Amino acid sequence: MTIRFGTCSWTDPTLLKSGFYPEGVNSPEERLKYYAGHFDTVEVDSTYYSIPSEKVAGLWAGERTPEGFTFHIKAYSALTGHPVDTKGIPLPVRDILPKDSFRERWVRINDEEALKLCFRMFGSALRPIKDSGNLGVIVFQFPPWFLPKKKNYDYILKCKEYLPDEKLAIEFRHISWLVGRTKDQTMKFLKDNNLIYISVDEPQFPTSPPPIAEVTSDIAYIRFHGRNRENWFKRGIPTVERYNYLYSKEELKEWAGKMKRLEGLAKIIYAMFNNCHGNKAIINAMDLREMLKETD
Helix, strand or coil, X not given: CEEEEEECCCCCHHHHCCCCCCCCCCCHHHHHHHHHCCCCEEEECHHHCCCCCHHHHHHHHCCCCCCCCEEEEECCHHHHXXXXXXXXXXXXXXXXXXXXXXXXXXXXXXXXXXXXXXXXXXXHHCHHHHHHCCEEEEEEECCCCCCCCHHHHHHHHHHHHHCCCCEEEEECCCHHHHCHHHHHXXXXXXXXXXXXXXXXXXXXXXXCCXXXXXXXXXXXXXXXXXCCHHHHCCCCCCHHHHHCCCCCXXXXXXXXXXXXXCECCECEEEEEECCCCCCHHHHHHHHHHHHHHHCC
C-alpha cells in the first residue's frame, strides 16, 4: 500500500511569510517547483472560490511539477451548495442567472441550467491536468447543513453524473451521516457508487463528524483540519486563523495507527494537511511521513 503526504495549499500568505520558501523563490512557478521537491501531492484550494482557466491548470501540470505529481482539486463552492461570491461567478453563468441574483454579494446558485454550466466549465478547466495524468480526486466538501436526506443522496449522484470520468471524494461536515444505521447506509452508498469517503480530523463539537478512518474505494483520503476549538466557529477573524493549529506527535501517532490498520483495504492513502497557517501543515505532513517510515 502506498501512502502519500501533502498539504491543502502551497500559496497561503501565512505560508509565504513562514520561511518555508527560501529567499529568491518568489514566483508561482518557483514556489510550486520548490513544494514539489518536498511532496508529491497537493490539494488545490483556490478552485473552491473560482473556476480556474485551462491555461492556469495547464501551467500547474506542466513543467512546474515532476512526472507522477498529483493534484487534488477542491470543487467550486457552487457545486457543493455553498454561497458563492458574485464577483467570481463566470460570465457565461452570470448571463443565465436572473438579474436580481446580484443584489447581494453572496448567492447560492440553484438554477439548474446555471449549475450544469458550472459543472461543465469546472470539468473543462481540469482537462489539462487530466490529460497530463496528474489529476487525483475532486474534493466535494459539503456544508454542515447538507444532511442525510434523499434529495442529498440524489444530488451526490448528480455530481457523479456531471463529472463521470473523475474520482469524487466526499466530505461530510455533520455527524448525522456518521452515526448508527445511517453511518452504515452512508458507507454502503459510497461503496456502491465508487465514491471516496474523506476521513476528517477537526475540532470536536456535538455536530462534528468523528475522526474515523473508513475506506469506500481503492483510495483512502484523510484531511487534517487541525483542532483549534477556540477559533473554529469564531466570527470576525480571518479564515486562516481557524486552521492555526500544530498537531502534537501524540496526536499524529493516533492517526499513524489508524492508517496502518487500513493496509489491504485501499491501494493508496492520501494524508492531506489543511492546517495551513504558517508552515504548520508542512511540518505535520513531514512529521507523519517520518513517523510512518519508522514503523515500516
